[in-house]
Amino acid sequence: MKIIALLVSVALGVILLVATNDLPEWGDPQSPASTHLSRYYIENSMEQTSVPNFVTAVLADYRGYDTMFETAVIFCAGITVLTILRRSHRRKKKDVQPRPCREGQDIILKSAARLIAPMMQLFALYVLAHGHHSPGGGFQGGVISGASFILLSIAYDLEMLLSRLKERTIMFFSGLGVLIYAGIGAICLLLGGNFLNYSSWSKILQVSEVEARSHGMLGIEIGVFITVTFIMISLYADLASGGEMDEGL
Amino acid sequence: MIQSQLPILIIAIPLLMALAISLFGRKSDILCFYLLVLGMAATFAAALGTLSQVLSTGESIHYYLGGWSAPHGIELVIDHLSSMVLCMISGVALLVGVYSKRTVPAEVPFRTEHEKIPQRVPNYYTLYSLLIAGLLAITATGDAFNLYVSLEIAALASYGLLALGQGRAYFATFKYLIMGTIGASFYLLGVGYLYIKTGSLNMGDLQGILAQAAMQHSTSITIAFAMIMVGIWVKMAFFPLHGWLPNAYTLAPNTSSCLIAPLMTKVSVYMMIRLMFSVFSANYVFVTLGWQNLVVPMAAVAIIFGSISALGQKNLKRMLTYIIIAEVGYMVGGAWLGNANGYIGAVYHILADGMMTLCVFMALGAIIYKTGDSSLESMRGIFRKMPITAAIFVLGGFAMIGIPPTCGFFSKWYLVTGAYEAGQWFFLGALLFSSLINAIIFFRIIETGFFPDFNREKESGHHEGKVAMAEAPLSMLLPMVITALSLLLIGLYSKDIINGLIRPSIPPGLL
Amino acid sequence: MANFLEAVLGQYNNWAFIILLMIGIYAMIAKNNLLKKVIGMAIFQSAIILFYVSVSLKKGATIPIIAHGHGHDHGAVAHAIDAASYANPLPHVLMLTAIVVGVATLGVALAIVQKVNRVYGTIEEDEILEKIKE
Amino acid sequence: MEVNSWVLWQFDVLILLMVVVCAVVALQLKDLVSSAITFGAYSFFMCILWTEMLAVDVAFTEAAVGAGVSTILFLGTALHVKRRAKD
Numbered sequence: 001m002k003i004i005a006l007l008v009s010v011a012l013g014v015i016l017l018v019a020t021n022d023l024p025e026w027g028d029p030q031s032p033a034s035t036h037l038s039r040y041y042i043e044n045s046m047e048q049t050s051v052p053n054f055v056t057a058v059l060a061d062y063r064g065y066d067t068m069f070e071t072a073v074i075f076c077a078g079i080t081v082l083t084i085l086r087r088s089h090r091r092k093k094k095d096v097q098p099r100p101c102r103e104g105q106d107i108i109l110k111s112a113a114r115l116i117a118p119m120m121q122l123f124a125l126y127v128l129a130h131g132h133h134s135p136g137g138g139f140q141g142g143v144i145s146g147a148s149f150i151l152l153s154i155a156y157d158l159e160m161l162l163s164r165l166k167e168r169t170i171m172f173f174s175g176l177g178v179l180i181y182a183g184i185g186a187i188c189l190l191l192g193g194n195f196l197n198y199s200s201w202s203k204i205l206q207v208s209e210v211e212a213r214s215h216g217m218l219g220i221e222i223g224v225f226i227t228v229t230f231i232m233i234s235l236y237a238d239l240a241s242g243g244e245m246d247e248g249l
Numbered sequence: 250m251i252q253s254q255l256p257i258l259i260i261a262i263p264l265l266m267a268l269a270i271s272l273f274g275r276k277s278d279i280l281c282f283y284l285l286v287l288g289m290a291a292t293f294a295a296a297l298g299t300l301s302q303v304l305s306t307g308e309s310i311h312y313y314l315g316g317w318s319a320p321h322g323i324e325l326v327i328d329h330l331s332s333m334v335l336c337m338i339s340g341v342a343l344l345v346g347v348y349s350k351r352t353v354p355a356e357v358p359f360r361t362e363h364e365k366i367p368q369r370v371p372n373y374y375t376l377y378s379l380l381i382a383g384l385l386a387i388t389a390t391g392d393a394f395n396l397y398v399s400l401e402i403a404a405l406a407s408y409g410l411l412a413l414g415q416g417r418a419y420f421a422t423f424k425y426l427i428m429g430t431i432g433a434s435f436y437l438l439g440v441g442y443l444y445i446k447t448g449s450l451n452m453g454d455l456q457g458i459l460a461q462a463a464m465q466h467s468t469s470i471t472i473a474f475a476m477i478m479v480g481i482w483v484k485m486a487f488f489p490l491h492g493w494l495p496n497a498y499t500l501a502p503n504t505s506s507c508l509i510a511p512l513m514t515k516v517s518v519y520m521m522i523r524l525m526f527s528v529f530s531a532n533y534v535f536v537t538l539g540w541q542n543l544v545v546p547m548a549a550v551a552i553i554f555g556s557i558s559a560l561g562q563k564n565l566k567r568m569l570t571y572i573i574i575a576e577v578g579y580m581v582g583g584a585w586l587g588n589a590n591g592y593i594g595a596v597y598h599i600l601a602d603g604m605m606t607l608c609v610f611m612a613l614g615a616i617i618y619k620t621g622d623s624s625l626e627s628m629r630g631i632f633r634k635m636p637i638t639a640a641i642f643v644l645g646g647f648a649m650i651g652i653p654p655t656c657g658f659f660s661k662w663y664l665v666t667g668a669y670e671a672g673q674w675f676f677l678g679a680l681l682f683s684s685l686i687n688a689i690i691f692f693r694i695i696e697t698g699f700f701p702d703f704n705r706e707k708e709s710g711h712h713e714g715k716v717a718m719a720e721a722p723l724s725m726l727l728p729m730v731i732t733a734l735s736l737l738l739i740g741l742y743s744k745d746i747i748n749g750l751i752r753p754s755i756p757p758g759l760l
Numbered sequence: 761m762a763n764f765l766e767a768v769l770g771q772y773n774n775w776a777f778i779i780l781l782m783i784g785i786y787a788m789i790a791k792n793n794l795l796k797k798v799i800g801m802a803i804f805q806s807a808i809i810l811f812y813v814s815v816s817l818k819k820g821a822t823i824p825i826i827a828h829g830h831g832h833d834h835g836a837v838a839h840a841i842d843a844a845s846y847a848n849p850l851p852h853v854l855m856l857t858a859i860v861v862g863v864a865t866l867g868v869a870l871a872i873v874q875k876v877n878r879v880y881g882t883i884e885e886d887e888i889l890e891k892i893k894e
Numbered sequence: 895m896e897v898n899s900w901v902l903w904q905f906d907v908l909i910l911l912m913v914v915v916c917a918v919v920a921l922q923l924k925d926l927v928s929s930a931i932t933f934g935a936y937s938f939f940m941c942i943l944w945t946e947m948l949a950v951d952v953a954f955t956e957a958a959v960g961a962g963v964s965t966i967l968f969l970g971t972a973l974h975v976k977r978r979a980k981d
Binding site: 015016018019020021022023024031032033034035036037038040041061062063064065066068069070072073075076077079080082083084168171172175176178179182185186189193194195196197198199 | 254257261264265267268271272275312313314315316317320321322323369372373375376379382383386392394395398399401402405406408409412413419442444445446447448449450467468469472473475
């Protein structure tokens with residue numbers, strides 16, 4: 001097996017090195033990759049969507065269909081992990097061997113986590129809301145806000161988190177996020193535009209079509225945010241407890 | 250209005266239905282089933298709608314998502330070829346959906362340790378619907394990168410569906426996951442090389458740029474093509490890269506294998522054909538590169554390997570998985586023959602093989618559901634116990650052998666003609682050889698099925714007439730009968746399908 | 761000599777990406793421990809991301825965000841945009857999607873590893889194969 | 895080195911070196927928990943590299959996902975399986 005692997009990896013390396021000779025010079029502003037499509041995006045996205053961050057504009061609007069599937073992929077992963085790992089019943093309290101690190105109730109850790117978590121959530125919301133103008137957006141914000149819950153459940157334990165946030169709620173919200181995304185797209189159909197054509201929202205929102213695109217993007221970013229937040233919690237809860245949902249790490 | 254929005258409905262309905270099942274189906278399992286069947290029926294109707302639209306106008310439909318025109322936004326392209334595959338996918342999804350009414354509650358919630366796992370059935374149906382959404386999105390898309398994302402969603406859902414089998418299924422699925430990720434990553438790398446050379450991701454746009462003379466002889470484009478092909482071959486389990494398939498499909502729950510076995514490999518073949526002829530061109534693949542003399546014999550080896558391995562299997566389900574590997578060889582070989590007859594054979598075989606794989610897997614699933622066993626011995630006396638199921642199994646077997654009124658005959662006819670025209674004698678021989686092996690396999694099963702177990706009868710002193718009928722329930726029989734009829738119909742109307750649907754999609758440059 | 765150095769060092773991004781790809785695929789095929797295979801998989805995917813990101817770079821460009829692009833005077837701003845002064849945003853978008861797909865695959869892979877461990881009591885491939893044979 | 899004057903190439907090469915070293919170390923360590931942490935370091939260096947290659951959004955995502963959540967997921971798995979790997 002090792003020999004096969006070595007052969008495959010060396011062959012791959014050699015083939016890619018051969019291909020390298022033929023590529024345009026690194027960093028050339030006139031290379032095809034930088035001129036054909038990307039020039040259009042850079043020159044027109046501000047005018048057409050009024051979003052200064054090109055990445056957000058392309059991600060959420062020009063290629064919004066990709067992003068919808070990306071959100072669905074995350075949702076799908078959450079469901080798959082849950083289906084594979086989840087165990088039926090919790091083990092009885094007395095069967096669980098408390099891990100050594102869990103014995104001391106660390107007051108410093110808990111207090112710090114309690115202080116940091118709200119800050120993280122606030123920052124996550126900022127990243128979400130300011131994604132049009134700076135790096136960030138629904139996905140990054142969602143991961144940060146998911147991480148704040150993960151932090152809490154590491155400092156305390158998973159049961160504390162799950163007693164406040166039921167599993168059913170987690171799954172409900174993670175589906176809801178994708179539904180918000182696909183729903184915004186589907187309402188465009190009802191308004192007479194193509195799927196995910198946010199400019200048709202201008203009839204409802206009473207703004208110009210360009211502004212409507214900007215608002216539509218914010219809407220779908222919120223959907224992505226919700227899904228990612230809850231799927232990150234769900235992934236952590238499943239993987240850290242081995243599907244038992246007891247104490248976590 | 251709805252007419253012009255049909256292409257997106259095909260993809261949006263299963264996606265929204267997955268969410269609906271996940272959000273509202275948690276209360277009762279049977280509600281999930283009805284939601285799924287409803288969604289699949291609506292999808293099938295939408296797919297038929299686009300098919301009739303394509304047939305009546307004779308032109309492909311372009312649907313611009315977000316209202317952005319072609320190279321800047323993502324577009325869906327539905328032409329003759331993709332509308333046919335869309336109908337097949339949604340049709341199979343509907344049939345398996347109906348079929349799953351009894352099988353899913355029987356095999357999904359319980360595990361080997363006999364504990365009931367909460368929410369298993371709604372999750373299963375959610376993944377089912379997401380898988381179908383992914384496969385339909387692969388088929389409809391006109392964007393090379395979007396294909397990757399759709400591929401991944403279909404792959405992730407299929408890992409979930411396959412892993413729910415018996416204990417050993419997890420390890421098999423892990424291997425599948427590793428191989429699947431390698432395949433998808435190779436595809437992504439190939440698209441990256443195409444992007445760096447052309448600056449575009451839209452398939453139609455790419456084809457236009459790649460037709461330039463400078464691109465035709467570029468090394469990195471050749472390597473991009475090789476990467477993409479290797480990636481897809483891993484996904485479809487083409488011969489030297491097939492290692493993950495038999496275990497993953499054999500150990501999976503029956504409903505999952507009924508769904509995934511007919512669809513996953515065929516959609517990968519469709520992807521290969523789409524990329525060969527709609528991103529690159531027939532001229533580039535067969536004249537500039539001229540790799541057909543390498544790939545077609547490889548396909549012949551795949552056919553021979555698959556057939557011989559199938560002959561050696563005791564477990565019927567495992568035997569069928571090896572036949573799938575052989576069938577992949579048929580389609581890859583046909584597509585790479587480089588002439589019109591080979592292309593027709595390969596495309597027609599996507600449809601025909603999808604339906605016949607479904608037919609035999611569903612019949613076998615019904616037998617397993619009743620007898621709890623998938624060895625050859627479980628077939629003993631099956632004609633007496635489950636006459637309809639057995640008849641359907643035999644019909645599927647006839648189609649796989651290629652006996653005339655069934656569809657299997659016509660695809661083989663075109664493949665053999667194409668191989669003859671291209672002078673690929675080894676491939677032609679492999680086709681005939683595998684028909685022979687399939688005949689041996691299925692007649693052996695039929696023989697076992699016709700004769701009751703004499704030894705057991707002697708022991709228990711039963712008479713022949715006393716064997717009780719134990720036919721599968723109606724929810725399983727109905728889709729099986731429809732599938733079996735479709736095998737005959739696709740065969741009988743083969744001329745119309747080929748002239749109406751496949752011939753208009755023959756790419757320019759194939760003779 | 762100087763040319764050669766330029767040719768080798770000027771392409772160091774390609775070197776790094778190829779080396780990482782080779783490490784990743786070697787680990788995915790050859791490593792015995794399933795978790796190591798998963799790490800190999802993650803390295804393989806991030807190598808591809810590195811490739812795409814280095815495609816997006818332009819000489820003398822800045823990050824693909826219009827500074828002070830607030831407000832509704834976008835008509836005026838649009839004229840001033842010079843495509844060569846911003847990095848190419850499209851590969852960034854594609855790679856955001858690829859990272860998300862990567863973490864989704866990672867989660868599923870880890871779940872399957874844990875389940876394999878639960879069924880066989882080990883995640884070493886050779887030991888699992890032995891147990892399957894029994 | 896005029897070719898590379900447009901990026902801090904010394905810095906670039908240093909980080910690429912660290913990335914490769916972290917990748918190899920993460921794969922070679924026998925202790926899976928250390929391996930997971932090293933992989934987190936790998937993601938972190940990747941993130942620095944991408945910031946410097948002007949891909950700020952990608953870097954942000956990688957910092958949150960690669961160095962943050964996937965390290966935790968790796969750790970969670972490493973603690974549930976036998977911690978010592980054979981290779």
